[in-house]
Amino acid sequence: xxxxxxESDIQYVPFNQREEWKDVVPIPQDDGPHPVCVIAxxxxxxxxxxxxxAILKKDERSPRALEIxxxxxxxxxxxxxxxxxxxxxxxxxxxxxxxxxxxxxxVGNSNPKNYQIWFHRRWVVEHLKDYSHELSYCAKxxxxxxxxxxxxxxxxxxxxxxxxxxxxxDYISQxxxxxxxxxxxxxxxxxxxxxxxxxxxxxxxxRREIDYAFSYMQKAPNNQSSxxxxxxxxxxxxxxxxPEFKQRIExxxxxxxxxxxxxxxxxxxxxxEATKESLEAADKVLDDxxxxxxxxxSKYWIWKKENVARLMQPQ
Amino acid sequence: SVWNMEDDGFPSHTSDEQKRCETRxxxxxxxxxxxxxxxxxxxxxxxxxxxxxxxxxxSGYQSLDASRPWLCYWILHxxxxxEDLPSNIGDVVFFLAQCQHPDGGFGGxxxxxxxxxxxxxxxxxxxxxxxxxxxxxINREKLYAFLLSVxxxxxxxxxxxxxxxxxxxxxxxxxxxxxxxxxxxxxxxNTGEWIGRCQSYEGGIGGEPGxxxxxxxxxxxxxxxxxxxxxxxxxxxxFIDWAVHRQMMMEGGFQGRTNKLVDSCYSFWxxxxxxxxxxxxxxxxxxxxxxDFLYIQRKLQEYILLCCxxxxxxxxxxxxxxxxxYHSCYALSGLSSSQNNPRCAATLLGPPSxxxxxxxxxxxxxxxxxIHPVHNxxxxxxxxxxxxxxxxxxxxx
Numbered sequence: 059x060x061x062x063x064x065e066s067d068i069q070y071v072p073f074n075q076r077e078e079w080k081d082v083v084p085i086p087q088d089d090g091p092h093p094v095c096v097i098a099x100x101x102x103x104x105x106x107x108x109x110x111x112a113i114l115k116k117d118e119r120s121p122r123a124l125e126i127x128x129x130x131x132x133x134x135x136x137x138x139x140x141x142x143x144x145x146x147x148x149x150x151x152x153x154x155x156x157x158x159x160x161x162x163x164x165v166g167n168s169n170p171k172n173y174q175i176w177f178h179r180r181w182v183v184e185h186l187k188d189y190s191h192e193l194s195y196c197a198k199x200x201x202x203x204x205x206x207x208x209x210x211x212x213x214x215x216x217x218x219x220x221x222x223x224x225x226x227x228d229y230i231s232q233x234x235x236x237x238x239x240x241x242x243x244x245x246x247x248x249x250x251x252x253x254x255x256x257x258x259x260x261x262x263x264x265r266r267e268i269d270y271a272f273s274y275m276q277k278a279p280n281n282q283s284s285x286x287x288x289x290x291x292x293x294x295x296x297x298x299x300x301p302e303f304k305q306r307i308e309x310x311x312x313x314x315x316x317x318x319x320x321x322x323x324x325x326x327x328x329x330x331e332a333t334k335e336s337l338e339a340a341d342k343v344l345d346d347x348x349x350x351x352x353x354x355x356s357k358y359w360i361w362k363k364e365n366v367a368r369l370m371q372p373q
Numbered sequence: 374s375v376w377n378m379e380d381d382g383f384p385s386h387t388s389d390e391q392k393r394c395e396t397r398x399x400x401x402x403x404x405x406x407x408x409x410x411x412x413x414x415x416x417x418x419x420x421x422x423x424x425x426x427x428x429x430x431x432s433g434y435q436s437l438d439a440s441r442p443w444l445c446y447w448i449l450h451x452x453x454x455x456e457d458l459p460s461n462i463g464d465v466v467f468f469l470a471q472c473q474h475p476d477g478g479f480g481g482x483x484x485x486x487x488x489x490x491x492x493x494x495x496x497x498x499x500x501x502x503x504x505x506x507x508x509x510x511i512n513r514e515k516l517y518a519f520l521l522s523v524x525x526x527x528x529x530x531x532x533x534x535x536x537x538x539x540x541x542x543x544x545x546x547x548x549x550x551x552x553x554x555x556x557x558x559x560x561x562x563n564t565g566e567w568i569g570r571c572q573s574y575e576g577g578i579g580g581e582p583g584x585x586x587x588x589x590x591x592x593x594x595x596x597x598x599x600x601x602x603x604x605x606x607x608x609x610x611x612f613i614d615w616a617v618h619r620q621m622m623m624e625g626g627f628q629g630r631t632n633k634l635v636d637s638c639y640s641f642w643x644x645x646x647x648x649x650x651x652x653x654x655x656x657x658x659x660x661x662x663x664x665d666f667l668y669i670q671r672k673l674q675e676y677i678l679l680c681c682x683x684x685x686x687x688x689x690x691x692x693x694x695x696x697x698x699y700h701s702c703y704a705l706s707g708l709s710s711s712q713n714n715p716r717c718a719a720t721l722l723g724p725p726s727x728x729x730x731x732x733x734x735x736x737x738x739x740x741x742x743x744i745h746p747v748h749n750x751x752x753x754x755x756x757x758x759x760x761x762x763x764x765x766x767x768x769x770x
Contacts, residue, residue, distance in 0.1 A: 095430060239632045
């Protein structure tokens with residue numbers, strides 16, 4: 059259950075044996091008269107937290123306060139109070155944040171999904187005004203877990219803060235070549251083309267993106283990610299803004315006969331067209347989905363059929 | 374149609390993982406000798422596991438030392454759904470009083486700074502306890518001040534002072550504000566728009582604008598919009614389209630994101646949006662054989678019952694994982710949610726004893742908001758709290 063990675067190479071010494079802590083009276087945890095969910099803390103854990111509580115109460119912002127926050131974090135990296143306190147101490151001491159970046163990188167490598175560590179990293183990087191390590195750090199985490207949610211959110215943050223758009227589309231292509239089903243990478247591509255103001259979403263760009271999605275789709279037609287991406291390209295523009303798209307999807311639907319994704323994208327095109335003919339065609343696609351292509355989601359498709367029927371009624 | 378992962382002869386890490394998972398699940402299914410027995414919810418075993426955790430936890434739980442109100446809530450809510458609360462439930466009031474911060478809100482343990490997540494958990498746990506003492510422990514004025522201190526001008530919330538922005542924070546803040554009758558316009562200023570920006574091109578909602586659509590965060594987003602009465606801030610049809618496709622073909626349970634694995638906790642995070650959508654009049658036609666919601670409720674239940682019950686009690690993510698209190702809470706919450714329909718009889722897989730208490734009050738379904746599926750505590754707990762706190766003066770600032 060616990061992550062027992064020890065960040066410090068220093069052997070633990072009980073605090074009452076440490077000369078530099080002689081003046082501190084430890085404060086035991088007060089769970090109240092009727093404790094519940096009582097954790098069987100190790101002696102080291104209790105001892106460290108008792109002394110931390112004393113420092114916290116005094117709001118002491120000293121080198122030893124910095125040191126003890128590190129020990130608390132090593133025992134429980136999710137102790138957000140310790141991280142918050144540590145930031146206050148770093149500010150008061152005007153500490154070298156380059157060292158802090160090295161520290162938070164080390165702890166982050168052992169705890170790649172910890173919220174506090176990622177936020178602390180953002181804080182350090184912002185104060186250092188040095189974003190130069192962020193993309194490689196995120197890439198390293200993604201190498202270990204290609205869909206690490208925190209890593210991708212951090213990457214987006216760093217790019218937006220620093221305008222480091224260049225090379226991002228190539229990086230994404232590399233990841234999709236490794237795993238075409240990496241939905242986080244697809245999401246990142248969408249982020250880049252919509253947020254990078256240097257890429258206005260012209261018809262040409264949309265066509266390029268459609269071709270891109272098609273090329274990956276053809277390798278693995280049952281991969282939902284590529285189809286959803288294509289649909290996403292038309293979030294803020296009508297399907298007929300790219301006139302050949304409907305036919306391309308219709309052809310794909312004929313080619314990949316058992317593929318629910320092709321059918322559902324085609325369905326969306328027909329629904330948005332909203333003519334008598336297109337809605338009748340949509341109704342037929344829905345029947346296909348219900349009966350053969352996507353029977354698991356049939357309750358949903360039946361509901362959609364009702365919606366389409368309502369649209370077909372005269373105004 | 375075929376119910377297993379189709380890798381088109383072009384395997385990748387994602388498809389390999391999915392196939393491994395399906396194989397493991399199939400193994401569980403093949404083990405079944407007596408289906409009725411296997412589909413039985415092992416109430417006594419789960420209760421024993423939960424009640425033990427309410428008393429003591431091993432040193433392995435040090436990693437949750439900043440989440441003890443969560444442990445209280447996960448355990449008490451699970452026991453409440455199983456209708457077997459601990460006899461010493463009143464003790465939780467004393468403990469959570471120690472977790473309440475003088476500046477308002479609750480921390481993850483005594484002496485910890487206030488944080489929206491343990492605040493949400495502590496309030497829910499106190500409301501499950503439901504006594505006058507439990508209600509009176511909460512310092513509403515200070516709690517409101519804490520909520521204001523973490524509210525951001527762009528509509529989002531940070532989890533604690535000098536902490537991270539995350540849509541979970543919005544849900545935690547609005548949930549407690551509603552239950553405790555401290556909701557004001559200031560708490561939801563620009564919040565609808567911010568959540569709208571978190572809706573990704575896939576239709577689901579992510580943790581921040583630009584982030585990938587995710588089950589837990591989507592629940593938080595939609596529930597927040599229901600509480601703020603701003604559901605028009607997202608495109609609900611795109612949301613439903615994404616949500617529905619998160620039910621896994623072979624496993625029956627839900628995945629959290631496209632192309633990721635099934636996990637029993639999404640039984641609530643994903644499954645739990647359907648009662649909310651139902652409240653927004655987005656439901657299948659009546660008299661469908663599998664309940665009032667837009668997903669296959671029976672298949673979800675089959676996954677939870679057959680694959681996620683630990684032999685020693687407690688529930689787990691998927692076969693091969695360890696049981697824990699978080700998954701016990703959300704698997705059971707999802708089970709309850711999938712069983713209890715607002716308008717028709719229960720959708721029940723397995724023996725009658727499997728039926729958990731409802732999170733919904735059917736008779737008031739259409740005239741009142743689904744306050745209980747929003748907060749994920751039992752209907753009776755939420756209504757008792759709302760009755761109590763609505764009599765208290767709203768906060769004036």
